[in-house]
Amino acid sequence: MQIDANLPKILPRLREEAQAVVRRKGYLSRRLRIGLPTLRTAAGWCVFFNEGCVLHQMGAEEEDKFRYKPAACALFPIQADENGNWYVRQKGYKKEGWDLFCLDPQNSAKPAAESLQEELALAQRFEDEYQAKARQGDSSTAFTPR
Ligand code: SF4
Numbered sequence: 001m002q003i004d005a006n007l008p009k010i011l012p013r014l015r016e017e018a019q020a021v022v023r024r025k026g027y028l029s030r031r032l033r034i035g036l037p038t039l040r041t042a043a044g045w046c047v048f049f050n051e052g053c054v055l056h057q058m059g060a061e062e063e064d065k066f067r068y069k070p071a072a073c074a075l076f077p078i079q080a081d082e083n084g085n086w087y088v089r090q091k092g093y094k095k096e097g098w099d100l101f102c103l104d105p106q107n108s109a110k111p112a113a114e115s116l117q118e119e120l121a122l123a124q125r126f127e128d129e130y131q132a133k134a135r136q137g138d139s140s141t142a143f144t145p146r
Pocket of ligand 1: 047048049050052053056069070073
């Protein structure tokens with residue numbers, strides 16, 4: 001909803017080929033991951049990537065870097081496993097398949113509990129919202145991180 005409502009100001013900041021894809025087909029693909037649609041790509045990159053994440057940059061300019069980002073992107077590399085337990089994606093853990101520099105604990109002496117404080121707070125917020133809805137018997141969630 002946030003992206004839809006702000007698309008007119010997001011679009012001009014995207015790469016030309018990404019603008020064309022979004023105008024023609026929208027920004028969501030039909031491919032699902034953890035039950036949610038994934039973002040479309042243009043020339044091999046997420047349509048919102050333009051020398052960094054445009055959605056992140058726009059939010060940061062308004063002092064809330066998570067304002068426009070999809071929940072899964074805002075939380076990365078934190079996610080919940082199939083039992084609802086939150087964990088940090090990292091090389092060598094839970095069959096992590098993505099070979100990213102930032103997912104290798106060998107590349108930083110700083111523990112994730114320090115470097116991911118904002119993401120951890122966001123995960124806590126999602127968990128609190130999820131638990132509050134569950135207590136009210138509401139099984140719907142805007143974002144289901146589990
Ligand atoms: S963080 Fe998400 S929305 Fe932003 S460029 Fe990466 S995949 Fe796209």
